[in-house]
Amino acid sequence: MLKKKWAVIDIGSNTIRLVIYSKGQGGSYKEEENIKTVARLNQYLNPEYELQKEGINLLINILQGFKEILHFHQVIEIHCVATATVRQAKNQREIQVLVKEQTGFDMKVLSETEEAYFGFYAVSRSTPIDTGITIDMGGGSTEITFFQDRKLIHYHSFPFGVVSLKKQFIHNDPITSQERKNLADFIQASFAQLPWLKNLQVPVIAIGGSARNIAQIDQNFKKYPLAGIHQYVMCYSDLQKIQMYLAQLTIEQRERVEGLSKDRADIIVPALEVFVGLCEYSQSYSFMFSKKGLRDGISMSANEMSEEVLTTNQIIHDSVVELLIDYDVDIKHARHRARLAESLLDEIGTDYHSDNQAALRNFVNKGAQLYYLGQYIDDDSSSQHTFYLLANQSINGLLHKDRLKLAYIASYKNKTLLKQYYLPFTEWFTKTEMEEIRLAGAIAKLACALDASKRGIVEEMHLKKRTADTFELVISCKGNPFVEQYETEKHIRQLEKALEKTITLKFFQNK
Known part of the structure; x- marks a missing residue:
């Protein structure tokens, strides 16, 4: 199935740029090509504010080159827009006619x-x-x-x-x-x-x-x-x-x-x-x-069904979905992990309180969804690849520090490896923040273990306090949890260390 493609040609006063976009499976768009040429059209405006012939010829020559590229990439939907220099030019209409005749592009001059x-x-x-x-x-x-x-x-x-x-x-x-x-x-x-x-x-x-x-x-x-x-x-x-x-x-x-x-x-x-x-x-x-x-x-406005105001959470949500699709993660499985992680955080809540519990909950949710995303590249070094991928690519809605925090949580393996990732960023987080990140990472890790077979069989969890330092995690399932039990027993120690508590596990199958 061919991707939907479209292009924006931006005729600026300093540069002229062609960007080709495509639509992904999740509905988001991506840049396929981004080609820039420095034209400095502004310098071809004479004192009467007419764009001189030399400037018009330069513009048309560049657009003809772009036309060849667009033909090669089989792009039909083209938004060709011009800004200040063409807008200020008194011979604006003449320029538009010449562009249409010699390139076929309908050049729209954007208003201020x-x-x-x-x-x-x-x-x-x-x-x-x-x-x-x-x-x-x-x-x-x-x-x-x-x-x-x-x-x-x-x-x-x-x-x-x-x-x-x-x-x-x-x-x-x-x-x-x-x-x-x-x-x-x-x-x-x-x-x-x-x-x-x-x-x-x-x-x-x-x-x-x-x-x-x-x-x-x-x-x-x-x-x-x-x-x-x-x-x-x-x-x-x-x-x-x-x-x-x-x-x-x-x-x-x-x-x-x-x-x-x-x-x-x-x-x-x-x-x-x-x-x-x-x-x-x-x-x-x-x-x-x-x-x-x-x-x-221009691209968003032309290709989105609605121009409703988005919240930061919606922007981040869309970015996470895009990542899940890009790295071939089962979205249904990822969301089940997120629900398990939130449930664990809620159960722990009375014994661990963050200054911003809502923000921590969001990070736990997203970290669990993206947990070990790097398996896409190599299963044996999933943690390292996950950290690098998330820490070093733009995620709309997340400032760089928050992006790094998410990378720590989604790549969490143990305290030793977390310290290794932390070394270049020692001034970015306080000790309390790192403790919170460690806890969130341990929760995401355990949530992944609780859905190890990807069947979504864990339905409920309750953390019962036995003594001041001892808890029992009771887990009810709608199927045989032998895989989940083995993986959870193997990884529960990370949560125990983060909480400085002892946790025993009790699995049972609902009838």
């Missing part, structure tokens, strides 16, 4: 409202932030939104971007102190037009290539031990350090900075000035990068 909305839409459906500011800084425009409870409240599009700001304010290499002051003053004056943005004190979520490069630079500075930059969080002082560091370098020196793309070395300084200025104006000191932006928003 649409461009802002699609960026917000992608962020609201792929991150755990309920209330925040988005900023999507392109080559010729900058879209800013404020959303609350995942609903768009305000938006604005500024007619400047990294390319146009560089052209207008930066004429020396490196930038002079006077140029920086002029640029900073202009940015603050621009933000002052938006009274709703002032002192919001909510997270800033940045979209686009400049923000991605800044996140990569920060990760290289810190020797960040996890892969992936989606939902990567920096603080305001991190931004300032990178701003000060890059501003003193020449373009040639910036080209050698790890994490900074060579084609952005000349435009990263104005991007940083805008990001820092936004944090200052809004009094926002948490800066997150979102890999999901305009193109994803």
Whole structure:
């Protein structure tokens, strides 16, 4: 059965990008191809705001190349959109006609409202932030939104971007102190037009290539031990350090900075000035990068049955289902394990109380569903593969620390191996947090043992207190639990050690 495929062509002021998506078995979508070319169309706008022939020819040449790629991949559904430069061009209609004649693409010019909305839409459906500011800084425009409870409240599009700001304010290499002051003053004056943005004190979520490069630079500075930059969080002082560091370098020196793309070395300084200025104006000191932006928003909006507001739990749930499908895990079996794990946590609850029992319950549920996911790669080293896979891939709705926590729980084998995984992250978790992770991992492990034959025969469990340090776990089953009993007896010791209690087992078969 052929996968459903579609494509988004994003004609920006700095870059032109083709992304091909496909729909998975669980209904989620994935990037199949992501092809970028740097065009800098903005520089072909003349003083009368007409896109010159040279720029139009460059655009058409790139689109003809994309057409060949789309034909090879047999993609028919194509969303071709243009943003600031084409939107600002007075000969916009002429460009659309030429594109249609020479490529066959119906190029839609997005309004400022649409461009802002699609960026917000992608962020609201792929991150755990309920209330925040988005900023999507392109080559010729900058879209800013404020959303609350995942609903768009305000938006604005500024007619400047990294390319146009560089052209207008930066004429020396490196930038002079006077140029920086002029640029900073202009940015603050621009933000002052938006009274709703002032002192919001909510997270800033940045979209686009400049923000991605800044996140990569920060990760290289810190020797960040996890892969992936989606939902990567920096603080305001991190931004300032990178701003000060890059501003003193020449373009040639910036080209050698790890994490900074060579084609952005000349435009990263104005991007940083805008990001820092936004944090200052809004009094926002948490800066997150979102890999999901305009193109994803267009893709989601075009292919989802409903545009209802999603909760963080729904976003994470969908991400977990996608992982289960990707790694060929039986979903029915995974959900039964999750129910068993929650039941165990509830039974333990009176003797172990977390500061956030609801959050712990969610982690136990997801950890049990994804437990030993790495068996897909190799059964003998399931724990190691599970930890690596979950720790090093983006999971929508989970910040990096929470993703790591889930990886610990789903890969839990014993305390020794947990300590080994913990070594690169000793500053990330407190001792209490690690004890909670150990308990959650032991519960997930035992839940897996209680459904070892994948028949779902365990129906109920009750943990009965015998003495202060001794318990009996009574397990009722609807079939012969000989496999489950053997596996549970083998793995109960991990839960005993985590609780510092002795637990005896009693299995019986319901008639």
